[in-house]
Amino acid sequence: MTTDLLRLRADAAENRDRLLEAARALFADRGLAVPMREIARRAEVGPATLYRRFPTKQSLIDAAFEDELLACRRIVSVGCTRPDPWQGFAFVLEHLTVLNTANQGFVDAFTSAHPAADVFAAHRRDLLGQLSGLAARAQAAGSLRADFVLDDLVLVLLAGRGLAAAPVSARAAAARRFAALALEGFRSAPGAGVLPPPARLAAGAVAGAAVGSLQPFTAAAKA
CATH class of the missing domain: 1.10.10.60 (Homeodomain-like)
Structure with missing residues (x-):
């Protein structure tokens, strides 16, 4: 050569x-x-x-966010392999919240939809399937409130987008605090109040429905 x-x-x-x-x-x-x-x-x-x-x-966009996608998959994989499903659920929520506040572009990509982004649709469906199983195990163990639905996790991750407006030096701490507060709401406890009907943010994603079902796991954006 x-x-x-x-x-x-x-x-x-x-x-x-x-x-x-x-x-x-x-x-x-x-x-x-x-x-x-x-x-x-x-x-x-x-x-x-x-x-x-x-x-x-x-x-x-796909190439720029390849590392973040791998990080996202690692977070879910580690959480789902924890022996205690509640600890695994808490790990996933905390670390995904921190990941989503570290990069505004990644947040935008995760919270938008593009019908041509097949690789991200598959990524979204796979992660939702894993998280659905993790949540079911945490509920069976009595740790996660019985009326939790996967839409609630999507809701918290979407709400966490606002943390990207915080000073860079404070984002990670704010994300962990936010995740911890959300986890207290998810924890099964005697006398817990009844929740309003869920917002169907993740409906159909596990079965492979159109994009937009799991926005925080969709690294696709408008060209």
Whole structure:
């Protein structure tokens, strides 16, 4: 392999890394509405280079959030393997809340829907299925209130979006506090009040319904 070809490949890899770094930084700070040309300027590459590497904004979003998706899956996997299902449920809620407040772009991606994002629809359905089983085990153990439904977890994660407006230095602590307060509401306790009917935020997602069913687990966004 010639030196020129090696240099071209190295340049291409460097350009891709710079584009992803720029996209993650801008998405985190301003959400997903950042124009593609601005991402190219931030990465100090031309628009043609950007579109050659990422033909659509969705493809750039997918690549930029790949690590966060893996982190999300690890959180759910660890929680679901905990011997005590309540501890596993608490672990998932806390760590997903912290994850969702760390990156505004990721929050935006998780809370929007795009019908072409098949990989994220599968991701959403899989995680919801795992969490449904975890919640059922926690209820069977008497730890999770009997009237809990998966929509309630989605509701808390959606409400946690507001924490992204807190100062960066306080977000993680605020997320953990918020999750702990929510967990007290989920805990089974004598004399607990009756909840209003749930908002159907996750209906059909486990069965593979259309996107929008599990918004916090959907890393898809408008191109």
